[in-house]
Amino acid sequence: MTRPILHGYFRSSTSIRTRMALNLKGIEYDQVTHHLRKGEQKDEAYLKVNPQGLVPALVWTDGQVIPQSMAIMEFLDEVVPQPPLLPADAGGRARVRSLTQMICCDIHPLNNMRVLKAIGTRFGADDEATAAWFRYWVAETFRPLEQMLAHSDQTGRFCHGDEITMADLALVSQIINNRRFDVPMAAYPTLQRIADACLEVPAIERALPQHQPDAE
Ligand SMILES: N[C@@H](CCC(=O)N[C@@H](CS)C(=O)NCC(=O)O)C(=O)O
Incomplete structure (x- = not known):
């Protein structure tokens, strides 16, 4: 099965919280890193993935690209419900x-x-x-x-x-x-x-x- 790919940067806080969510859910994923200080988030190839030129973006197993860390955390919580990242009520x-x-x-x-x-x-x-x-x-x-x-x-x-x-x-x-x-x-x-x-x-x-x- 295709593994999800996380586009991120080691010390970006939005990437950190996304990695935490993936790890808590026990999801194995590959990382593609973009050096933000060198401006790699604006490279043509990455803009094709995420036209906003920001990290993170998660490429899910079916190829869907999900930018925005909060949307990613919510998505992961829906597709892999355990352990939940939101309360039941x-x-x-x-x-x-x-x-x-x-x-x-x-x-x-x-x-x-x-x-x-x-x-x-x-x-x-x-x-x-x-x-x-x-x-x-x-x-x-x-x-x-x-x-x-x-x-x-x-x-x-x-x-x-x-x-x-x-x-x-x-x-x-x-x-x-x-x-x-x-x-x-x-x-x-x-x-x-x-x-x-x-x-x-x-x-x-x-x-x-x-x-x-x-x-x-
Ligand atoms: N609201 C977005 C913000 C994404 C964002 O701004 N990421 C930062 C890193 S933490 C970034 O890519 N910065 C690149 C830049 O400022 O050019 C999210 O939560 O994912």
Whole structure:
């Protein structure tokens, strides 16, 4: 049977969360890596796969191309239901999707490489200002996220109870990404505790940047 192919980059947070989902589901896959700093995501051959020129994109076993990490996680959860990445009840699913989107929709797009590049080249931000921008947008979401997770009895070992959900995958990959800009974590003890618990799970650990074929 054809194996799925993941187009990604070792330290892209969207690729990290997608790899975590694939590993948790026990899906074996091949990787095609695109060096984002060298601009390989804009190569003609890759634009034929994903015209957006962003990673990740998953080429499923039937040849369907699925870009967008949240769509990929949802897709994997439907085609390989165990272990689930969403809770069984509608309220729980809504909570997990909200937490996931806080990170994937409200932090990541503002801190993506092309945005960081643009604030430098088009708006004159130097390295220090760029790092301050990155940290500012993380804090804008991590502050309320910490409150929401610390004060909810639905929070358990992980973001939602004691089973890993897609919210955890979004959280860990963001925290890994934060290290590049030395985001202080002292104000977010609950987020750190959950991330530490996630990193004890081998399927999650295996998805980390340093274990990937293109790791530098
Ligand atoms: N919303 C998309 C975002 C994808 C995205 O922006 N990926 C980044 C890497 S984390 C990328 O390809 N950046 C290339 C660039 O900025 O040129 C997703 O969740 O998959």
